[in-house]
Amino acid sequence: MLLKDRIAVVTGAGSGIGRAGALMMGKEGAVVIIADRDAVSGEAVVAAIRAAGGRAEAVATDVSDDAQIDHLISTTLDKHGRIDILHNHAGIQVGGALTEVDSEGMDASWRINVRAHFLAAKLAMPSMIEQGGGVIVNTASNSGVFYDREMIAYATSKHAVVAMTRQMAVDYAKYNVRVNALCPGWVDTPFNDPFIAQMGGRAAIENYVRTKIPMKRWASAEEIAEGILFLVSDRSSFMTGQALVIDGGESIA
Numbered sequence: 001m002l003l004k005d006r007i008a009v010v011t012g013a014g015s016g017i018g019r020a021g022a023l024m025m026g027k028e029g030a031v032v033i034i035a036d037r038d039a040v041s042g043e044a045v046v047a048a049i050r051a052a053g054g055r056a057e058a059v060a061t062d063v064s065d066d067a068q069i070d071h072l073i074s075t076t077l078d079k080h081g082r083i084d085i086l087h088n089h090a091g092i093q094v095g096g097a098l099t100e101v102d103s104e105g106m107d108a109s110w111r112i113n114v115r116a117h118f119l120a121a122k123l124a125m126p127s128m129i130e131q132g133g134g135v136i137v138n139t140a141s142n143s144g145v146f147y148d149r150e151m152i153a154y155a156t157s158k159h160a161v162v163a164m165t166r167q168m169a170v171d172y173a174k175y176n177v178r179v180n181a182l183c184p185g186w187v188d189t190p191f192n193d194p195f196i197a198q199m200g201g202r203a204a205i206e207n208y209v210r211t212k213i214p215m216k217r218w219a220s221a222e223e224i225a226e227g228i229l230f231l232v233s234d235r236s237s238f239m240t241g242q243a244l245v246i247d248g249g250e251s252i253a
């Protein structure tokens with residue numbers, strides 16, 4: 001097992017990529033703390049990990065609320081004494097170009113995509129230093145490394161996640177804390193439902209994906225979870241400050 005007895009906290013783990021990563025961590029022996037704002041889906045992921053023979057618990061957490069992030073990190077430390085893995089995954093996509101996005105959309109993107117990652121990492125870092133190391137994965141997006149459609153709030157906040165990841169990595173490498181960014185492209189999860197609706201439905205998005213992505217398809221959440229497992233395990237033991245792009249070639253086309 002790659003993660004035997006490691007304590008892993010995953011935000012936004014109730015669905016999609018976060019869920020797939022959490023299931024994989026559970027399979028590899030970690031104790032997974034499922035931190036989703038949706039308590040029902042959080043508990044369902046806990047049940048799925050336990051049914052597969054793993055260990056998990058849910059701490060319902062809305063990462064847009066500082067007090068709830070504080071509660072997540074402090075209860076985990078109180079109960080388990082350490083956090084080995086922090087996967088900051090919850091995020092939002094506010095669509096639109098400069099003249100279409102209102103200030104509230106920009107603020108919300110910053111608050112959930114960037115500030116929440118910052119705060120959870122800030123609160124977990126002292127214990128990682130004290131215990132001699134740890135791993136942080138910040139979910140960005142391939143929208144954190146390139147620009148395409150009209151997504152100013154999303155692209156700006158996701159680029160900030162990559163920048164913040166690099167800054168954390170360089171500052172805390174001496175404490176054996178590795179920090180990397182996860183940058184998926186199109187992944188078939190409910191996250192894209194609003195964009196699919198905006199595009200005019202499933203057939204339209206399938207056509208978009210076929211023409212825009214060099215590999216001509218979506219990723220599954222499980223394909224992205226393979227990257228998560230790589231980043232949170234010792235398989236990436238000499239890697240820090242990097243943006244792992246898993247996008248079927250979209251950002252280099």
Ligand code: NAD
Nearest residue numbers: 012014015016017018037062063090091141184187189191
């Ligand atoms: P998803 O919609 O399948 O799941 C998101 C989960 O996060 C849900 O369970 C939801 O309840 C939870 N959540 C939402 N807001 C929250 C909050 N404020 N606090 C706590 N939990 C919250 O989504 P997904 O596909 O796993 O994507 C989520 C993350 O992955 C985002 O950061 C997104 O930017 C990134 N991402 C997704 C894609 C994609 O195509 N799916 C591509 C690139 C990056």
